[in-house]
Amino acid sequence: MSAQALEGFLARIYADAGARAKFRANPRAEAQRAGLNEAEYAAMARMDWTELELAARSFAKKRAGKQKSWWKRVREWMRRKSA
């Protein structure tokens, strides 16, 4: 089991509501599917769900903000091009 697999799983849990729901419903199976060992599964299972949801909401907001600013930059570029 590589540390990068744990990071990948944690990144999905932080960023993907579907992955969170699946992990919450069946934590051991989802952890095994991701290749986590028993200790890593136990560490993930100890995470506080209230805090996790708050953090996930905050990350989602940041991603939405970046998306928005990306579109803003595209619109500005198009406006400059057409001017």
Added chain:
Amino acid sequence: MADAEEGAEAAVSKATFDQGLMRWREERKVTKRDRIGMGWRPELAAGIVENLDKIDVIEVIADDFFGARKSKLEGLRFLAEQAQVVLHGVGMGLASAALVEERRLAQMAKLVERVRPEGWSEHLAFVRGGGVEIGHLAAPPRTAATVEGAARNIRRAREVVGTAPEVENIATLVEPPGDWPEWEWVHRTIAASGAGLLLDLHNLYANAMNHGYDAVAALRAIPAECFETIHIAGGKLIPATDGRDRLLDDHLHDVPDPVYALLEAATSRAMRPLTVILERDGRYPAMGELLEQIAAARAAVRRGRARAEMLGESTSRMGEVAA
């Protein structure tokens, strides 16, 4: 008669000038050793440029200039020629068992080469994993693997960019999986990498509040030689489903008093000159209000230095008595 009046007028203005100079020297005394500045944001640009006499150093978000137009880069280089500028990265994701992307290091190296800042910094965070972009600075697993990975990434950053980054402790609403509490993991990472710590006091304050530890005790556990660059900012309380509010480090609010108190405490132990940066990322108040927060930070630093002097004096007096 006219000559006498002119002479008196000249004497008065000379006295006024001298008084002003003395007052200015007194006010700036702290900056001979310590500097207080703020983060550069486009919305604040005009206000910052107009008040460079009150802002000792400017911290620029490096990622905003990666791949920027030539004119924008020239503007930043011009700013760095007029003022003390440091660069701050947000997207590298150094705290990871995965290798930091060479493309991002090359972008930072190019910007550093072009702007020639005093220094640069990044976060002890991971921002992507397994092909997933988290979208913001996230707490990595606190394991030996991320300590080793972060140390390797920081060493690689030093090789590519030419200088090592200072690395910043992040705010996290959730405690990640791992073997150590936050500050033990931070200390291990700093020790393994040899990097300097950029101490974000609001992040420390928020994490302490959210995860139930004592911010003052955590600060006390940080070795004094680590205090060199400090961030201060504000946040807001957000409700949680368990009924206990959490403090969100959003940089949209004023610096709270406990953060100034932590700044004073950090300064009282600092062994080197400090650079303190006020961060504000939105809901911008009038520039005057931000300058008041810079002045408050300057006052906290001054109090910290005074406290250190007093302690030093009392220690030496105790030594005299003992002798």
